[in-house]
């Protein structure tokens with residue numbers, strides 16, 4: 001018996017589209033899920049964009065005012081895919097209205113914002129999921145199991161990197177991402193938030209850190225109209241970039257392991273170069289988002305003679321089997337969002353969290369706040 005789950009999407013740029021497509025694809029990949037999302041309404045402030053989204057993707061209605069979503073009894077679950085400065089206000093309002101919440105990272109501008117949304121979700125007794133999609137990659141789940149099984153021994157150190165060039169082009173538009181008021185931090189919230197989540201997912205809590213940040217592209221052109229994702233602008237008045245393009249961070253884990261996390265949104269020549277290398281006393285495992293379905297693994301104690309092999313993950317790993325019949329049939333980025341949608345909807349169906357929660361967002365945001373504090377003070381910060 002399959003029941004309908006009325007859903008709404010607030011903010012219809014890049015992530016709004018990806019969440020919508022994930023809801024639509026759920027029955028294809030998870031036919032036994034007892035709830036089937038029904039696209040009820042889309043809220044977007046750019047004139048005409050909500051109507052266009054409704055027309056293209058099949059929402060029953062469209063609005064420019066997200067408050068109408070909170071009041072809509074047809075809607076039981078909401079995706080918040082609007083810019084960061086709206087996460088807290090919209091997230092809290094939706095939870096208070098009794099809506100289950102799937103909200104994008106970093107969940108607000110600060111750890112205080114993430115905590116406010118987490119508290120509202122807990123008080124309302126609704127389910128909450130967060131857009132830390134990289135941990136949904138079956139290969140990342142396999143790496144976590146490999147580490148937890150002790151097969152690579154005691155973890156000694158890890159390197160986590162998130163390098164991209166979406167902010168490297170000098171004509172990249174000065175969107176909300178580059179403003180303190182609407183974006184909050186820069187690459188911290190945009191990319192290092194994922195890195196902080198992966199660090200904890202793989203290796204447990206971070207005990208202390210020290211960080212350094214920099215702005216490499218200090219001015220950008222103001223966009224002349226509506227933008228989505230990482231748009232280019234031409235001819236607009238230049239304005240200042242208010243948040244960091246780059247962060248490097250040394251980590252000490254509660255386990256005693258050491259780590260380096262580095263993220264940059266303006267790395268010329270790097271496109272979505274996201275990944276990690278984890279080293280232990282008896283082996284190592286590494287992952288690269290651009291080869292998302294592979295792990296590089298080394299195991300044993302023959303040291304310099306030890307082979308490093310490529311492992312193609314297959315139907316036994318994470319949610320791989322819901323997408324492809326055999327190893328080395330590639331999954332893609334949008335599939336990670338389908339997995340996120342599945343875990344969110346399953347949480348609602350079973351009344352218990354399954355996958356990322358708002359607590360994960362609070363942990364990640366606390367790490368980001370500590371990085372900002374350390375970059376400012378030049379000191380180590382304990383967590």
Ligand SMILES: NC(=O)C1=CN([C@@H]2O[C@H](COP(=O)(O)OP(=O)(O)OC[C@H]3O[C@@H](n4cnc5c(N)ncnc54)[C@H](OP(=O)(O)O)[C@@H]3O)[C@@H](O)[C@H]2O)C=CC1
Pocket residue numbers: 010011012013014015016043044045046064066081082083084086104105106131132133176189190226227228229230
């Ligand atoms: N998990 C992941 O891998 C990713 C997560 N993200 C996260 O997703 C969120 C959205 O990012 P992205 O989709 O790239 O951003 P976009 O700028 O592409 O889309 C956001 C949309 O929300 C609109 N918006 C602004 N104010 C409102 C409002 N009051 N009501 C409704 N809509 C509004 C924006 O309009 P306008 O243009 O007028 O501002 C824009 O159309 C961010 O928090 C980001 O950090 C983003 C990319 C990847």
Ligand SMILES: O=C1CO[C@H](CO)[C@@H](O)[C@@H]1O
Pocket residue numbers: 164166190191194272
């Ligand atoms: O979460 C994210 C993942 O990568 C994107 C760029 O490629 C970011 O913009 C985004 O916020």
